[in-house]
Amino acid sequence: MKLNTHFSRLTLAALPLALAACATSTSTTPQSPPSFQMLRQLHAEPTRLATGSYSGSFYVPSTLQTISWGYLPNRTAKPVLTIPSGATVVFDTVSHEGLLEDQGRDAAAYFGTKGVPRAQVLDEAQAITASKLAHDFDKDGPHIVTGPIAIEGAMPGDVLKVEILKVEPRVPYGVISNRHGKGALVGEFPRKPAQANPSAAHPERYGNVSVFTPIEPGKNGYEGIIATPGGKKIRFPLNPFMGIMGVAANTDQPVHSVPPAAHGGNVDVNDLGAGTTAYYPVQVPGALFYTGDSHFVQGDGEVALTALEGSARATFRLSLLKSGRDGVPGKKLTQPMGETDAHWITLGLDPDLDEAMKKATREAIRFLVAEYGISEELAYAYLSAATDFEVSQVVDRTKGIHSKIRKSDFGEFTKP
Structure with missing residues (x-):
């Protein structure tokens, strides 16, 4: 061509x-x-x-x-x-x-x-x-x-x-x-x-x-x-x-x-x-x-x-x-995460796409509890109602799911 x-x-x-x-x-x-x-x-x-x-x-x-x-x-x-x-x-x-x-x-x-x-x-x-x-x-x-x-x-x-x-x-x-x-x-x-x-x-x-x-x-x-x-x-x-x-x-x-x-x-x-x-x-x-x-x-x-x-x-x-000194999203990280102007992005990585979804959900719950101080039950309910989980890729042996948590939904939790 x-x-x-x-x-x-x-x-x-x-x-x-x-x-x-x-x-x-x-x-x-x-x-x-x-x-x-x-x-x-x-x-x-x-x-x-x-x-x-x-x-x-x-x-x-x-x-x-x-x-x-x-x-x-x-x-x-x-x-x-x-x-x-x-x-x-x-x-x-x-x-x-x-x-x-x-x-x-x-x-x-x-x-x-x-x-x-x-x-x-x-x-x-x-x-x-x-x-x-x-x-x-x-x-x-x-x-x-x-x-x-x-x-x-x-x-x-x-x-x-x-x-x-x-x-x-x-x-x-x-x-x-x-x-x-x-x-x-x-x-x-x-x-x-x-x-x-x-x-x-x-x-x-x-x-x-x-x-x-x-x-x-x-x-x-x-x-x-x-x-x-x-x-x-x-x-x-x-x-x-x-x-x-x-x-x-x-x-x-x-x-x-x-x-x-x-x-x-x-x-x-x-x-x-x-x-x-x-x-x-x-x-x-x-x-x-x-x-x-x-x-x-x-x-x-x-x-x-x-x-x-x-x-x-x-x-x-x-x-x-630096550990224990500077602000880290979700207080600590054991895997990568992302941030845009509008969203927090948490990842789930696993060879099995179902397990990747579970991991992305668990990490999203952990993040919301640590970042905003809400309970796991409320975090889980919020994610079900208001957060999109997207398939990052299915072709890299380890498959990826990522959540997109809207920052604007937590406006009342943000300090001036």
């Missing part, structure tokens, strides 16, 4: 500061988003930026020295950067989609078949697929994870507050994939059977399906575009967020990138985009924060396997909440 004429005319050069805002605008007045500008690597190594739009922020690129492929940092990981609490950090992440073995493990070649010139494929993506970096398609996780970074003074028992300031697509295209043995309809999709001896040299033998999806300016921001054989296009708005955020697990064993857990990781809660906050209980000294698996937009459930995945620049403010 070739890029359409409209897409090929887009300007691909410098920094689009307004992209995330345009993608999520709620204005009823039609807006014309700016021409897309690729977000190139800002510096070759982790550093503090002294010039440009991000001057004063710390910066982490995705290089062969700052990424892991398929695994998350554990307590033995060495930080690529150390920052003080309250610092702003910019991560340039690289999506795994278009780089994996069932896509040929050659970023320039894969995207070239979709009409993307080599100059419009990120240099980092090309370097990763051209390298000898080990990656086992069948055994390892697919995700390219950037980091970790250490936060000065972080110790087990503390909580890392992650304010998500901005998530900006770095390239004007992404990929949605469905693979054998994965997704909500395992055994039904993909329809094309796998063949013997698949490899990066013979990616067609995997029988997997990847749908190349450009993004284009729409009436109210950028839209994902799925072209149909009849020439009509499916258009849907973007809502960029990071699928993977977390802290290092307290183990010296490899931590697979697919299943989320108490340390965070591949949580895939699509509510946690720009302007929201995530909280993680610190497991090891330094916390060792990392991110990756950037999503341009994802439906609840993520049923096919992936969201619209594409490389993104994520900007965070990382603050340490």
Whole structure:
């Protein structure tokens, strides 16, 4: 499939500061988003930026020295950067989609078949697929994870507050994939059977399906575009967020990138985009924060396997909440939680979706009792009457349910 004429005319050069805002605008007045500008690597190594739009922020690129492929940092990981609490950090992440073995493990070649010139494929993506970096398609996780970074003074028992300031697509295209043995309809999709001896040299033998999806300016921001054989296009708005955020697990064993857990990781809660906050209980000294698996937009459930995945620049403010001193939502945390302007978000994670629902409910009850001082019985009744529980994802081995507790319902409990 070739890029359409409209897409090929887009300007691909410098920094689009307004992209995330345009993608999520709620204005009823039609807006014309700016021409897309690729977000190139800002510096070759982790550093503090002294010039440009991000001057004063710390910066982490995705290089062969700052990424892991398929695994998350554990307590033995060495930080690529150390920052003080309250610092702003910019991560340039690289999506795994278009780089994996069932896509040929050659970023320039894969995207070239979709009409993307080599100059419009990120240099980092090309370097990763051209390298000898080990990656086992069948055994390892697919995700390219950037980091970790250490936060000065972080110790087990503390909580890392992650304010998500901005998530900006770095390239004007992404990929949605469905693979054998994965997704909500395992055994039904993909329809094309796998063949013997698949490899990066013979990616067609995997029988997997990847749908190349450009993004284009729409009436109210950028839209994902799925072209149909009849020439009509499916258009849907973007809502960029990071699928993977977390802290290092307290183990010296490899931590697979697919299943989320108490340390965070591949949580895939699509509510946690720009302007929201995530909280993680610190497991090891330094916390060792990392991110990756950037999503341009994802439906609840993520049923096919992936969201619209594409490389993104994520900007965070990382603050340490010290145990026993600083205010932690729900007084304490043993697993991640989220916060938006309107909601508190509690998680339930389990290989069984029914058990994930139970865990999300128990955590929501615990939070309401600790945060607002009400009884468990009243909390349970309130949740049944007034709180939505949504399926985060069902495709990451460990399934996710999250509650969305409206803050406004507890206005009388909030101190002036």
